[in-house]
Amino acid sequence: MIGLEQTYNESFTNEFYPLNDDLLMFHRILLRLATVGCLLTPLTLAAQDASNVRSRSMDQLWGDRVVKLRAENADRGQLFDEGNYAMFIHWGLYSQLGNKVDGKTYYGIGEWIMHKNMARIPIDRYKELAGTFNPVDFDADEIASIAKDAGMKYIVITAKHHDGFAMYHSKACDFNIVDATPWNKDPMKELARACRDAGLGFGFYYSHNQDWTFPGGGGGPGKDENGNRATFDDYFEKKCLPQVREITTEYGPIEIVWFDTPGRMPKHYVEKLVEVVHENQPHAMVSGRAGHGLGDYQTLGDMEVPRHNIEGMWESVDTTNDSWAYAWYDEYWKSPREILKRLLACVGRGGTYMLNIGPKGDGTVPERAAHTLRTAGEWIRRYPQVVYAADASPWQHALPWGDVTRRGNTLSLCVFDWPTSGELYLPNLKTEIVSASLLKGSESTPLETSRENDTVVISVPARAPEKLVSVIELKLAGEPKVDPTWAIDPNIETTLLAEFADVENAKKEEKRWMEKYGEWKGVVHAFEWNDHSSASWTVDVLEPGDYNVELTYSGEGRIVWEVAIEDGETIRNQQNSSHNYQQFPIGWINFPAAGRYTIKVNCLDGERKTASLKAVHFAPAF
Structure with missing residues (x-):
């Protein structure tokens, strides 16, 4: 889906996307393990600090953030504001490849299979794939049924992704599922009808900047079929704007138009698109990734579930396995328990959770994805009050249990x-x-x-x-x-994240990296330690006694850490750190009485330049 929003700029030929700047930007992002910015509700001074450490590199990819008050008009944004749970669908021409081209499997997000960083499929050859795209087993009613059984309140599906292929009958470009395939049907008509029948809202994803197959589009060819130079304005006027008019006028009422990856798209283009959406669909919401702060709500980074409460209307977008679009090998499904944990974390932080499925090329939903969603949905049906029209936790963060x-x-x-x-x-x-x-x-x-x-x-x-x-x-x-101060639970392990720490004489920021191509992971960490550094937390100890202390960190070689109670006991230990954020034991520490304490952690020796602290853990020793 998303996640690699700037890499396409490497091949831009129009005036808005200079080659060298974007190559440098992309490499800086990878080298610095890019961060995602979001505005956070202050919890303590430490939490305020955590909200300031994030860089703007990801904001440059997804556009300026949008923070608005929760919707008060029930006619606009009600499903978003009160439903809190939705289905995302990534389905397109890429789905029939399932990440395999010429017998070779490419590991990463499936909707980028065409791109130069994956299979490097030439435009002409990619367009030829449409002649074999025949999703005869697509069943709109079954997809709507899965979403409804899962407890989701609306569906957002890819009308056009970065590859430029329209999954509906577009008159603006014949590279679409009706005119270019033997199937010759418009699945969006069927899905819009199925959602209405099931009482679900319906919306479209539309890649408004990137288009790898249309002249002048972001990442697309620089010349048209006659060899003339193509500009972004050509793409916008001939394809993008007409298609946004189509999806907002031909499919009945829609809840959301989910724009994505504005990059350096000039503001006046985004303003025009938002104007068209609001004119044609007065009750529809526009995603924050429209760019330039023109969306109606904030969208966090891919697969990002926040740890602090966040003000305003916002959503987290996630996927049921690792890839957004179908990948034949990807069987790493989130369990029903994990889905509920991430959903309730989003609702508990004040937001909405939109969870993706990637149908196969034949139109069917992978059986395990459907099963895990429906199992989680059975729990939601028993406890709807926990999810729907529910607001954020007054603790402003999760609790140990x-x-x-x-x-x-x-x-x-x-x-x-x-x-x-x-x-x-x-x-x-x-x-x-x-x-x-x-x-x-x-x-x-x-x-x-x-x-x-x-x-x-x-x-x-x-x-x-x-x-x-x-x-x-x-x-x-x-x-x-x-009082949102963290408390150490007497029964259950308590994890204090570095994200919530006050850090002195060291640095704290979020870093993000890709485990596979497009699969983003992230952590807020404390690093660049010296003799005078510390990460400290104010905590309430509910029961006195001995607690086992462990640290989650990464680094190189053997590293010595110290954990201290201010005006109390100090412990230290050396551990091998040649793992990626493994939890290491440090020792036992004693809290002599119930009450409020300050806990400090420092890295004392070893390869301190590589030491990266994620969390400190306390569990009762007895």
């Missing part, structure tokens, strides 16, 4: 790691609790609660009632008031 979503004065505690001790700890809740209940579908069992200052202890059964995620419902006497 799970996450929290909110509806008014009711909190849903989503427990992934069930405390076998029979006690679940909820730190720093100042509002009085009216009732606590353990839910099992429609059944509700009252639970006893007690307080130790602002720490709530909930008495729970020894076994979790749900296999995937258990839910405890708290009704409060008023608006929840919470």
Whole structure:
């Protein structure tokens, strides 16, 4: 899909995309392990710092960020604002290749198979593939059924990706699924109808800047069929603008037009596209990746699930395995539990989660993708209040045992790691609790609660009632008031991310890298240590005693780390760091009493220039 948004500039020939600048940009991004910018709600001074460390390199790819208040007009953006869960679909001419060309498999995101960094398929040959594209097993009703069973509220599908092939009947270009293929059908008509029948919203992805097969398009040929120089204006006026008019007038009401990768596209082009969308579809939303801050909401980086609450309307886009489009070898599916964990993390941080599937070339959805989505959807049907019209957690971050979503004065505690001790700890809740209940579908069992200052202890059964995620419902006497300071749980391992640390005499920023071509990973890390460096966290210790300390880090050779309690015990250890963010044991440390502490970590010896700290972990030793 996305993720490599600037690499196409290497072949630009029009005036907006100078070759040398973009090559340098791309290499800088890879070398610096590019970061994704987002605006974060301040939690503590450490969290404010975390929001400032991200560079703007990814913003240059996806366009200026958009942060607007949550929608108040129910006629516009309601499904986005309240549904919180949607299906993304990447399906196109590339899907029939499934990442295999001439018997060779290319490992990476399938929709980039044509590109020079993958199979380098010439334009003429790529266009010939359309003559064999015959998705006879495409079933719009089945896809809508999967989305509905999964608990999703709308579908956004690729009308045209960077390869320029239109997956609908476009009159602006004959390189489309009706005119160029033996199938000779418009699947978007069928899917729009199926979504309406199923009560789902419908929207289009449209690559408005990149077009690798149309003269003048981003990454496309620099000359037309007559050998004349083609400009971006040629592409925009002859193809892009007419196609956006088509998708916003010929498929009934749509919820979203999801533009992508504006690159250096001048603002007046984006303004015109947004104007057309709003004119033809007054209730539709425009994605933040339209560029120049002209979208209606913010879209985070590919596969990015935030750890802090984020203000305004925003979405995270993710995929059910590693590739956005179908890749024949990719069987690394997210489990139902992982889907729910990422969904609830997005809702708990105040946003929307859009999860992608990549149908095969014949139009069918991979069976395992459908199964895992439907299994997660069964849980959502039992606990719809946890997801829909739910707001962000007042803790502003996850808790050791799970996450929290909110509806008014009711909190849903989503427990992934069930405390076998029979006690679940909820730190720093100042509002009085009216009732606590353990839910099992429609059944509700009252639970006893007690307080130790602002720490709530909930008495729970020894076994979790749900296999995937258990839910405890708290009704409060008023608006929840919470101190978001991290607390070390007495039962369950507590992870303090470097993202939340105050860092002195070292650096902290987010780095992102590709595991495979287009598969983005990322971490906020602390690095460039010296004798006077520290990463520190303010934490509340709920129960005194010994805790086992481990660090997650990477580096080279053997590295010595120190973990210290300010005005308390200090421990240190040396470990081999020749792994990518492995969790290493350091030792036991003692908190002599319950209360608030400052914990500091520093790298003391070894290859300190390579040491990269991701997190510190505390687990009860007994």
